[in-house]
Amino acid sequence: MTPSVVGDRRTLLRSDFPQFLRALWNGGYRVVGPTVRDGAIVLGELREEADLPIGWTERQEAGTYRLAPREDAALFGFTTGPHSWKKYLFPPRERLWTAEAEGSSFRVVPEPSDPVPYAFLGMRACDLAALQITDRVFDRAVADPGYHGRRARALRIAVVCGHAAPTCFCVSMGTGPGVGRDHDLKLTELLDGGPHRFLVEIGSSVGAAVLDRVPTRPAASADPTAAEQVVARTAAGMGRHLDPTGVRDLLLGHPDHPRWTVVAARCLGCTNCTMACPTCFCSTTEEIPDLYGDRSEKWRRWDSCFNLEFSHLHGHPVRPSGRSRYRQWLTHKLASWHDQFGSSGCVGCGRCITWCPVQIDLTEEVRAMQADPDAVQTTGAPP
């Protein structure tokens, strides 16, 4: 068999999917992907095919999520869940280095890099867009060694969404549902018009090498057409919409819009939106010395602009009100992110909408401000 090359399109039968997984495990990858746990489809390590959410989907709306059975045995018949891939590249808690006492001084012991590469199985178009964003975020003045060490060796296996959730708006953000070129392998699950199968498109030589260890055949001409139809159908089913035109100037230009006060009254400041968001990257560090003081570990953990303490500068928080914190989040995400990182910080995945316990929906907030950009506060002074 001639080796496959970038751009090749091949068909993988569902019945051969276990061999695909085996090729990943045998290739030395730690395979992580969707799995059912605690009443949701989360991301976790996959050790056998049965770990995949076969025949499962979810129903989600603002502030609510329920696991639900499908009528078929699709492997990827769902959309986004509570977790995003950032938890692997930018872990919730990570030791950065350790300091050990040495005479009257100390020495720094760097963190060894993790030798096992990840295979990310089931990244959606919005997830890949988020990855491009965090790649830039963690490569500012100094590249983050932990993030880039894991990122450089991670295999990205994209899966095209077969439907959109009511909270999805990747079409508005220009990030999906079609998957561009930023993947090693791209899978489109085809459930009709023949046996249960996948169209596999090769995006990199690493992806090609993996696929060459799996039984596949050149894609019949009907399969790429069927895959295009999947994308079109999903695009037509977007549950949410956000018109990004002029949003940057709208938000930056209206810090005193009354809508900020309205949303702040509903917002818990609980941080769930930022934790669920695949591009939110705020963190804090803490020093954890032992009781004797001869060894101290430096840890980084996820933090959030919704925390009062997060904006604590010389003596007091500079964003003391919930209003100023919500405004900071949305304005950074949709406006100043463009200036800082050259794109919007939002990829339209809808996680912040579903996982906000009190149904706050950024698309609705933006729409309200677009509808009446020059509204002024009539009662009370903004806090």
Place this chain on the structure above:
Amino acid sequence: MPGPSRPRLAVWKFASCDGCQLTMLDCEDELLPIADRVEIANFHEASSAVGDGPYDISLVEGSITVPEDAARIREIRAQSRFLVTIGACATSGGIQALRNFADVEEFRRVVYARPEYLRTLATSTPIAAHVPVDAELRGCPIHKAQLLELLGAILSGRRPNLPADSVCIECKRRGNVCVLVARGTPCLGPVTHAGCGAICPAFHRGCYGCFGPSEAPVPDALLPKLEALGMRPEELERFFQTFNAAAPAFRAASESVRNRRGPP
């Protein structure tokens, strides 16, 4: 090295159940290094050997419910360099602060055969209502890791890492699936002080708020959600009236529910 210069530690009990003090004894592996670094001068729960003050660190458990204790805490404060309150009773008045919402006179008459033998205050109040407090550890009971962090910080003269943000952030860092969103289970996590590591949601239970209010809680934003999940007003009131019933933000929440539904 153990020696005469070790900081002296005292543990004090007021109206409480002893559970927070027991957390100290629960620090099995770390107990020896602690005993090595500090002199445990006064800890009735652990040793009958009691040393006189002054003390470098006083850990205070329990709330003030009787006049004698209001005087005793002042003496302890006067003898302590660092005074740290531990647990819901000491930091907010505890479950016994439910009396603050009721008529203590009536309790006395109903519960005790000879109420005239009983001298009690009308309220259960946190230690900070009586004397200045240097640091507090929340929880019912406190979390062992936070106790060790605090002692380590005092010993090395640094600020302790005791984040006052919400339980939700701990839930998310731990990878828990939100029970409020994915199960419709009432949860106080969004308004509750972090520190427990989001234990209850990890076991599919809603947070009971045993660490009390977070740094910037917005209970008014949570009430409509809890109502939408089917909680009746009397259930909602009780939800906020447990271990930290008298903490101002939780008290305001239960009172706003009560005011809306009128007198019982």
